[in-house]
Amino acid sequence: xxxxxxxxxxxxxxxxxxxxxxxxxxxxxxxxxxxxxxxxxxxxxxxxxxxxxxxxxxxxxxxxxxxxxxxxxxxxxxxxxxxxxxxxxxxxxxxxxxxxxxxxxxxxxxxxxxxxxxxxxxxxxxxxxxxxxxxxxxxxxxxxxxxxxxxxxxxxxxxxxxxxxxxxxxxxxxxxxxxxxxxxxxxxxxxxxxxxxxxxxxxxxxxxxxxxxxxxxxxxxxxxxxxxxxxxxxxxxxxxxxxxxxxxxxxxxxxxxxxxxxxxxxxxxxxxxxxxxxxxxxxxxxxxxxxxxxxxxxxxxxxxxxxxxxxxxxxxxxxxxxxxxxxxxxxxxxxxxxxxxxxxxxxxxxxxxxxxxxxxxxxxxxxxxxxxxxxxxxxxxxxxxxxxxxxxxxx
Ligand code: GLA
Numbered sequence: 001x002x003x004x005x006x007x008x009x010x011x012x013x014x015x016x017x018x019x020x021x022x023x024x025x026x027x028x029x030x031x032x033x034x035x036x037x038x039x040x041x042x043x044x045x046x047x048x049x050x051x052x053x054x055x056x057x058x059x060x061x062x063x064x065x066x067x068x069x070x071x072x073x074x075x076x077x078x079x080x081x082x083x084x085x086x087x088x089x090x091x092x093x094x095x096x097x098x099x100x101x102x103x104x105x106x107x108x109x110x111x112x113x114x115x116x117x118x119x120x121x122x123x124x125x126x127x128x129x130x131x132x133x134x135x136x137x138x139x140x141x142x143x144x145x146x147x148x149x150x151x152x153x154x155x156x157x158x159x160x161x162x163x164x165x166x167x168x169x170x171x172x173x174x175x176x177x178x179x180x181x182x183x184x185x186x187x188x189x190x191x192x193x194x195x196x197x198x199x200x201x202x203x204x205x206x207x208x209x210x211x212x213x214x215x216x217x218x219x220x221x222x223x224x225x226x227x228x229x230x231x232x233x234x235x236x237x238x239x240x241x242x243x244x245x246x247x248x249x250x251x252x253x254x255x256x257x258x259x260x261x262x263x264x265x266x267x268x269x270x271x272x273x274x275x276x277x278x279x280x281x282x283x284x285x286x287x288x289x290x291x292x293x294x295x296x297x298x299x300x301x302x303x304x305x306x307x308x309x310x311x312x313x314x315x316x317x318x319x320x321x322x323x324x325x326x327x328x329x330x331x332x333x334x335x336x337x338x339x340x341x342x343x344x345x346x347x348x349x350x351x352x353x354x355x356x357x358x359x360x361x362x363x364x365x366x367x368x369x370x371x372x373x374x375x376x377x378x379x380x381x382x383x384x385x386x387x388x389x390x391x392x393x394x395x
Contacts, residue, residue: 003053003130004028004055004057007055007057007128007129007130008026008057008059008392010057010077010128011023011026011057011058011059011077011126011127011128012026012059012126014059014075014077014126014128015059015061015075015124015125015126018073018075018086018124018126019061019064019073019075019124019126021061022061023059023060023061023126024060024061024062025059025060025061025150025153025154025391025392025393026057026058026059026060026391026392026393027057027058027060027146027149027150027153027389027390027391027392028055028056028057028058028146028389028390028392029055029056029141029142029143029145029146029149029188029189029388029389030051030052030053030054030055030056030131030142030187030188030191030386030387030388030389031051031052031054031055031056031131031132031137031138031139031141031142031188032049032050032051032052032137032138032141032142032183032184032187032188032191033049033050033052033137033217033219033342033343033349033351033383034047034048034049034050034183034187034342034343034351035048035049035050035196035217035288035292035342035351035353036048036281036284036285036288036289036303036304036307036340037049037183037281037282037284037285038281038307038311038315038340038341038342038343038345039236039240039277039278039281039311039315039317039344040181040183040201040253040278040281040282040285041181041182041183041199041201042179042180042181042182042201042237042240043201043240043244043251043252043253043278043282044201044202044250044251044252044253044254045201045202045251045252045253045278045281045282045285046198046199046200046201046282046285046286047183047198047199047201047285048196048197048198048199048209048285048288048289048292049183049184049186049187049191049196049197049199050187050191050195050196050197050211050217050383050385051187051188051191051197051385051386051387051388052131052137052217052219052383052384052385052386053383053384053385053386054129054130054131054132054137054142054383055129055130055131055142055146055386056127056128056129056131056139056142056143056145056146056147057127057128057129057146057392058125058126058127058146058147058149058150059125059126059127059128060123060124060125060150060154061123061124061125062122062123062124063122063123063124064124067122069090069091069092070090070091070092070122071088071089071090071091071122072088072089072091072106072110072120072122072123072124072125073086073087073088073123073124073125074086074087074088074103074106074124074125074126074127074147075087075125075126075127076102076106076126076127077126077127077128078127078128078129078133085102087103087106087107089107089110091110091120091122094111095107095110095111095114097175101140101176102127102143104171104175104176105140105143105144105147105171105172105175105176106125106127106147107171107175108144108170108171108172108174108175108176109144109147109148109151109167109168109171110151111171111174111175112148112166112167112168112170112171112174113148113151113152113155113157113159113167115170116163116167118152118155118157118159119155120151120155121151121154121155121156123150123151123154125147125150127143127146127147129142129143129146131143132221134225134226134347134348135221135225135226135348135349136226136342136343136344136345136347136348136349137219137343137348137349138184138187138188138343140172140176140178140184141168141172141184141185141187141188142188144167144168144169144171144172144185145164145165145168145185145188145189145388145389146188146389147168148164148167148168148171149164149189149389149390149391152164153391161186161189161190161388161389162186162189162190162204164185164189164389165182165185165186165188165189165190165204166182166185168185168188168189169181169182169185177230178230178233178234179233179234179237180233181201182199182201182204183199183201186199186201186204186206187199187388188388188389189388189389190206190388191208191385191386191387191388192208192387192388193385193386193387194210194211194385195208195209195210195211195385196208196209196211196289196292196385197209198285198289201253202251202253209289209292209293210292210293211292211293211385212292212293212294212295213295214295214297214355214356215292215295215297215300215337215353215354215355215356216353216354216355216356216359216382217351217352217353217382217383217385218351218352218353218354218359218362218380218381218382218383219342219349219350219351219352219380219381219382219383220325220329220339220349220350220351220352220362220366220378220379220380221348221349221378221379221380221381222321222322222325222347222348222349222350222378223375223376223377223378223379224319224321224322224347224348224375224376225347225348226344226345226346226347226348232317232345232346233344236274236315236317239270239271239274240252240274240275240278242268242271243255243267243271243272243274243275243278244275246263246267246271247259247263252275252278252279253282255275255278255279256279257279257280257283260272260275260276260279273313273314273315273316274314274315276310276314277310277311277314277315280306280310280314281307281310284303284306284307287299287303288300288303288304288353291303292353295355297335297336297337297338297354297355297358298335300337300338300353300354301330301333301334301335301336301337301338302338303338304337304338304339304340304353305330305338305339305340307340308323308326308330308339308340308341311340311341311345312341315345317341317344317345317346318341318345319346319347321373321375322341322347322350324369325350325365325366325369325378326339326340326341326350328365328366328368328369329350329352329361329362329365329366331365332361332362332364332365333352333354333358333361333362333365334361336354336355336357336358336361337352337353337354337355337358338352338353338354339351339352339353339354339362352380359380359382362380363380366378366379366380
């Protein structure tokens with residue numbers, strides 16, 4: 001049994017235990033790691049994420065035969081004991097918030113689909129996943145997109161990947177309270193196997209970028225679980241919006257380096273640094289995309305380093321321990337590839353894009369970090385770039 005089969009079996013069993021019958025359909029959506037373009041999506045710029053072989057699986061079936069009103073029922077298998085991990089709500093009228101985050105992801109998705117004028121058919125679902133939670137690998141985007149896809153297919157809506165992504169994002173923005181951008185949901189909904197996804201966050205146009213066979217994407221979990229993410233994230237977003245406003249622009253995507261440089265001293269220094277990160281980060285997307293496709297490890301090393309420094313010093317979303325680990329991995333890799341903080345920051349993961357044969361150098365750097373450190377040890381895993389959300393097929 002491979003990883004996915006085990007997950008499907010878990011979702012099936014959870015469904016059976018919760019509802020006493022077999023599910024009829026299964027759906028999957030992956031987590032993601034972002035290679036470059038960090039904190040750029042909500043500034044309308046370009047990003048380059050890549051789906052990873054860690055997924056949320058949704059098992060689905062029709063509602064209970066005796067249900068008096070149209071209801072939606074859900075059970076989440078990774079969220080505590082069965083009792084606290086169940087939810088049920090009426091589909092008629094406005095859907096109230098649930099008691100916790102995962103319930104709000106489900107309710108938010110149902111509500112967002114309704115907001116687009118679609119009718120959600122009553123159903124029962126069970127959700128199981130193996131995207132690590134709180135590690136910056138977008139477990140919540142995978143969750144939202146998988147639930148959205150399951151509802152869309154079962155209700156006969158056939159929503160396109162961009163629509164599924166928007167729905168999952170609205171659910172997070174409005175129901176969960178995180179002002180996240182669209183990158184994670186698009187990566188989960190629209191990725192192509194073996195490729196990273198170049199995404200224009202303003203138009204939602206995508207271009208799959210092949211990952212050169214000599215390269216591997218390795219995620220280094222710092223072991224530091226993200227904390228304060230939502231408030232700090234929302235604050236960064238507000239700072240970017242304030243900086244764009246200073247220039248009279250819709251978003252920082254429209255700011256050029258010259259205009260930014262000319263504003264130094266006049267723009268609040270914190271806003272200036274935030275904007276400098278975003279403008280610089282956008283310029284790094286194209287060289288990284290090219291290096292990824294051509295296997296140019298030296299460019300990856302140089303540009304990912306710049307990106308890390310910018311996230312740490314200008315955007316201030318790193319932590320001293322993360323900077324130490326990044327420095328050790330960078331030293332170990334030399335020109336064999338690059339490493340930087342990935343995701344929202346304040347903990348979570350580093351991503352290394354490096355020659356496949358350089359994996360021992362990454363492991364050696366992590367061993368040195370762990371030998372010196374306190375707290376949870378860091379660890380690395382090389383992921384396969386898989387394709388975005390899709391039905392698994394009838395059972
Ligand atoms: C989180 C958000 C994304 C994006 C990244 C930072 O993952 O959910 O929308 O803003 O942080 O690049």
